[in-house]
Amino acid sequence: xxxxxxxxxxxxxxxxxxxxxxxxxxxxxxxxxxxxxxxxxxxxxxxxxxxxxxxxxxxxxxxxxxxxxxxxxxxxxxxxxxxxxxxxxxxxxxxxxxxxxxxxxxxxxxxxxxxxxxxxxxxxxxxxxxxxxxxxxxxxxxxxxxxxxxxxxxxxxxxxxxxxxxxxxxxxxxxxxxxxxxxxxxxxxxxxxxxxxxxxxxxxxxxxxxxxxxxxxxxxxxxxxxxxxxxxxxxxxxxxxxxxxxxxxxxxxxxxxxxxxxxxxxxxxxxxxxxxxxxxxxxxxxxxxxxxxxxxxxxxxxxxxxxxxxxxxxxxxxxxxxxxxxxxxxxxxxxxxxxxxxxxxxxxxxxxxxxxxxxxxxxxxxxxxxxxxxxxxxxxxxxxxx
Amino acid sequence: xxxxxxxxxxxxxxxxxxxxxxxxxxxxxxxxxxxxxxxxxxxxxxxxxxxxxxxxxxxxxxxxxxxxxxxxxxxxxxxxxxxxxxxxxxxxxxxxxxxxxxxxxxxxxxxxxxxxxxxxxxxxxxxxxxxxxxxxxxxxxxxxxxxxxxxxxxxxxxxxxxxxxxxxxxxxxxxxxxxxxxxxxxxxxxxxxxxxxxxxxxxxxxxxxxxxxxxxxxxxxxxxxxxxxxxxxxxxxxxxxxxxxxxxxxxxxxxxxxxxxxxxxxxxxxxxxxxxxxxxxxxxxxxxxxxxxxxxxxxxxxxxxxxxxxxxxxxxxxxxxxxxxxxxxxxxxxxxxxxxxxxxxxxx
Amino acid sequence: xxxxxxxxxxxxxxxxxxxxxxxxxxxxxxxxxxxxxxxxxxxxxxxxxxxxxxxxxxxxxxxxxxxxxxxxxxxxxxxxxxxxxxxxxxxxxxxxxxxxxxxxxxxxxxxxxxxxxxxxxxxxxxxxxxxxxxxxxxxxxxxxxxxxxxxxxxxxxxxxx
Numbered sequence: 001x002x003x004x005x006x007x008x009x010x011x012x013x014x015x016x017x018x019x020x021x022x023x024x025x026x027x028x029x030x031x032x033x034x035x036x037x038x039x040x041x042x043x044x045x046x047x048x049x050x051x052x053x054x055x056x057x058x059x060x061x062x063x064x065x066x067x068x069x070x071x072x073x074x075x076x077x078x079x080x081x082x083x084x085x086x087x088x089x090x091x092x093x094x095x096x097x098x099x100x101x102x103x104x105x106x107x108x109x110x111x112x113x114x115x116x117x118x119x120x121x122x123x124x125x126x127x128x129x130x131x132x133x134x135x136x137x138x139x140x141x142x143x144x145x146x147x148x149x150x151x152x153x154x155x156x157x158x159x160x161x162x163x164x165x166x167x168x169x170x171x172x173x174x175x176x177x178x179x180x181x182x183x184x185x186x187x188x189x190x191x192x193x194x195x196x197x198x199x200x201x202x203x204x205x206x207x208x209x210x211x212x213x214x215x216x217x218x219x220x221x222x223x224x225x226x227x228x229x230x231x232x233x234x235x236x237x238x239x240x241x242x243x244x245x246x247x248x249x250x251x252x253x254x255x256x257x258x259x260x261x262x263x264x265x266x267x268x269x270x271x272x273x274x275x276x277x278x279x280x281x282x283x284x285x286x287x288x289x290x291x292x293x294x295x296x297x298x299x300x301x302x303x304x305x306x307x308x309x310x311x312x313x314x315x316x317x318x319x320x321x322x323x324x325x326x327x328x329x330x331x332x333x334x335x336x337x338x339x340x341x342x343x344x345x346x347x348x349x350x351x352x353x354x355x356x357x358x359x360x361x362x363x364x365x366x367x368x369x370x371x372x373x374x375x376x377x378x379x380x381x382x383x384x385x386x
Numbered sequence: 387x388x389x390x391x392x393x394x395x396x397x398x399x400x401x402x403x404x405x406x407x408x409x410x411x412x413x414x415x416x417x418x419x420x421x422x423x424x425x426x427x428x429x430x431x432x433x434x435x436x437x438x439x440x441x442x443x444x445x446x447x448x449x450x451x452x453x454x455x456x457x458x459x460x461x462x463x464x465x466x467x468x469x470x471x472x473x474x475x476x477x478x479x480x481x482x483x484x485x486x487x488x489x490x491x492x493x494x495x496x497x498x499x500x501x502x503x504x505x506x507x508x509x510x511x512x513x514x515x516x517x518x519x520x521x522x523x524x525x526x527x528x529x530x531x532x533x534x535x536x537x538x539x540x541x542x543x544x545x546x547x548x549x550x551x552x553x554x555x556x557x558x559x560x561x562x563x564x565x566x567x568x569x570x571x572x573x574x575x576x577x578x579x580x581x582x583x584x585x586x587x588x589x590x591x592x593x594x595x596x597x598x599x600x601x602x603x604x605x606x607x608x609x610x611x612x613x614x615x616x617x618x619x620x621x622x623x624x625x626x627x628x629x630x631x632x633x634x635x636x637x638x639x640x641x642x643x644x645x646x647x648x649x650x651x652x653x654x655x656x657x658x659x660x661x662x663x664x665x666x667x668x669x670x671x672x673x674x675x676x677x678x679x680x681x682x683x684x685x686x687x688x689x690x691x692x693x694x695x696x697x698x699x700x701x702x703x704x705x706x707x708x709x710x711x712x713x714x715x716x717x718x719x720x721x722x723x724x725x726x727x728x729x730x731x732x733x734x
Numbered sequence: 735x736x737x738x739x740x741x742x743x744x745x746x747x748x749x750x751x752x753x754x755x756x757x758x759x760x761x762x763x764x765x766x767x768x769x770x771x772x773x774x775x776x777x778x779x780x781x782x783x784x785x786x787x788x789x790x791x792x793x794x795x796x797x798x799x800x801x802x803x804x805x806x807x808x809x810x811x812x813x814x815x816x817x818x819x820x821x822x823x824x825x826x827x828x829x830x831x832x833x834x835x836x837x838x839x840x841x842x843x844x845x846x847x848x849x850x851x852x853x854x855x856x857x858x859x860x861x862x863x864x865x866x867x868x869x870x871x872x873x874x875x876x877x878x879x880x881x882x883x884x885x886x887x888x889x890x891x892x893x894x895x
Contacts, residue, residue: 136624137702144433144434145432204700213705367625368619368622
């Protein structure tokens with residue numbers, strides 16, 4: 001092991017009472033590290049002096065695997081497994097990158113269906129994020145409400161493509177299936193139902209006094225630090241930066257819809273706290289519902305497979321395309337050498353980048369706060385480690 | 387009860403054993419029921435069904451769980467301090483079981499009719515802290531140690547407001563004997579301590595708000611003393627894995643679990659005796675008698691247990707420093723002010 | 735600013751530096767790229783971030799690429815204020831590849847550079863904590879290189895499955 005962690009100098013509180021720091025391992029098996037993250041904590045009593053994250057326990061050589069595919073299409077199932085909580089968004093990001101490289105225009109209907117799926121998946125992913133965040137803070141009940149509602153979204157996906165978690169639904173140039181006839185009314189029904197649930201959920205958890213006490217003022221991430229660390233998604237918006245790739249680096253048909261970007265305003269304390277990141281997720285779910293409702297209204301007729309190319313052989317070149325996944329900026333950097341095999345694919349996963357800020361924002365907080373901070377970053381180790 | 391046994395089998399050792407064993411039987415039966423009730427209540431709050439397979443609506447599940455725990459391998463970490471590690475769960479259980487000795491289960495059954503009953507309970511239940519500290523320290527696990535230290539700080543802090551709340555009731559009743567305290571509250575709901583006991587009507591009107599505050603103070607601190615959400619920071623599953631219980635498995639874990647539930651009933655029962663008439667029937671002279679009195683006592687206790695369960699599955703968890711804040715800066719001053727006010731009212 | 739303007743401004747700014755190696759490929763398929771000599775990447779990066787017309791405050795992605803014989807590091811830069819983007823690229827030989835770290839300019843580069851070091855073996859001079867990040871600390875070799883051979887055993891465990 002070439003890890004060299006030099007413990008900081010032993011601090012002393014008071015003149016006669018000397019306390020020593022303790023190194024404690026949080027993870028890889030720990031209930032609140034959301035997977036197999038390992039944090040090496042240097043603690044002074046309950047106070048966290050330093051955090052050294054160790055990742056890679058779930059490394060599945062995604063990038064190496066891609067270089068051995070015989071076809072760009074074959075990468076999609078692997079992309080699904082990167083961030084298994086929001087597979088649709090991963091597929092979306094990859095197909096946007098690949099289509100930009102191939103210079104394919106996809107039919108309007110495909111774009112609409114992709115947006116609907118991506119936004120529904122965003123809701124499902126945020127539901128897991130806020131639900132497990134409740135568990136991190138100690139409230140178990142909201143988690144099950146979240147899963148109940150997420151189940152309905154998964155039912156919609158199942159109805160469309162047969163899979164509930166890993167879809168392989170969006171293909172380069174099209175989709176694997178068109179949506180079934182009953183999808184549109186079912187999805188509309190869900191939107192109406194879910195609006196009401198969101199209000200209940202805010203009453204139960206978001207504005208709970210204890211929850212606010214635990215998350216406001218914790219893990220403060222100033223806007224300039226967030227930008228310098230290239231944080232994205234709710235992490236960045238929670239710090240008060242009005243930035244959303246769906247609007248600021250447009251892709252697909254997002255410009256056709258009317259929706260707002262949720263930004264942390266510091267309603268209960270300083271801007272950039274864990275609570276702000278939480279409320280951004282809650283507000284984003286509401287906006288996603290708006291987008292889905294509009295898209296369901298406007299969805300045009302057409303064929304979803306007409307633009308799928310028979311053989312995918314892009315010209316030599318490279319592309320970096322980024323999309324807004326529930327966790328933030330999900331980018332794919334694809335290098336093509338003119339053959340059917342991708343020469344190099346790098347996934348810029350938002351969780352990986354967002355997690356790198358943890359040391360910066362958790363120094364000096366308590367162990368309980370650290371749990372709140374990890375939960376508010378909303379990492380999925382599958383995409384952090386790829 | 388004691389008299390009845392004496393006439394039946396004479397004044398022998400067996401007599402005492404039976405008296406002592408009755409609360410134990412009660413704890414075991416109650417724990418099975420409480421686990422079932424807790425799981426069912428939580429499940430229905432969360433839109434799910436919980437146990438459905440073992441027996442009618444899963445009523446046999448707690449028994450199955452117990453059998454499972456009995457069969458589990460009883461592991462002791464290699465680096466643990468064996469003696470303390472084995473001893474700790476029993477000490478915790480003894481602490482909560484001993485408290486049952488002074489609980490008045492009915493008008494004719496109490497383990498030991500102590501004159502300083504409530505004082506004894508407050509004292510003996512502190513033994514739990516010792517057991518938890520032993521468990522945390524001897525496990526030789528840093529998370530366990532954190533849990534134990536948190537538990538010690540928490541339980542000791544919250545004993546102060548709870549003792550103040552108890553003091554207020556004792557001041558009105560003029561006795562620390564729980565049997566007498568219950569007997570003083572017979573004769574209908576208006577005689578319950580939360581409504582001022584047997585004071586005159588004028589004084590009652592002034593005392594009721596004070597008693598309500600004292601009840602809240604007692605109930606909140608008792609929740610903290612039994613380490614239940616929102617005060618479950620010594621276990622704090624998402625932070626400390628399982629706190630001081632992390633390294634325990636099988637039967638030892640079950641005993642911790644049992645002690646937790648026993649403690650939960652003990653504090654609820656004390657709240658019942660102090661504020662809600664103990665075994666006294668709420669309907670004046672109707673539904674009284676030894677069996678009814680036991681029924682009322684258990685029913686009231688279970689009701690408070692259910693309130694506790696309800697809160698547990700609704701609220702998030704506090705942080706350590708916030709927990710201390712609640713104890714020292716909110717509950718203790720309030721309790722102190724209430725006791726002062728009560729004293730003035732009683733003297734007046 | 736368009737990539738054309740960015741490239742011209744860079745060229746004007748660094749015209750006095752002889753081995754800057756600026757090489758703009760603006761008509762490249764899809765992403766316009768500017769190649770910079772690895773010796774000067776730090777200065778270029780600093781200029782790109784701090785200049786009032788550039789303000790590239792967001793290092794979106796940093797990737798290593800094995801070009802068979804050469805290794806490249808690609809920086810995807812965006813400006814949140816100006817809303818423009820550019821791709822910067824440095825190339826180093828496969829033998830002892832070393833690139834100055836831009837961690838001091840965009841701190842997000844910290845983990846990206848560790849990843850490039852881990853998977854490509856590119857050393858980033860001046861990086862505060864250059865350790866492997868995704869692979870075990872005692873892993874041998876850098877898997878994303880095209881000539882990488884999978885080791886037979888890792889700590890006594892058979893690797894190819």
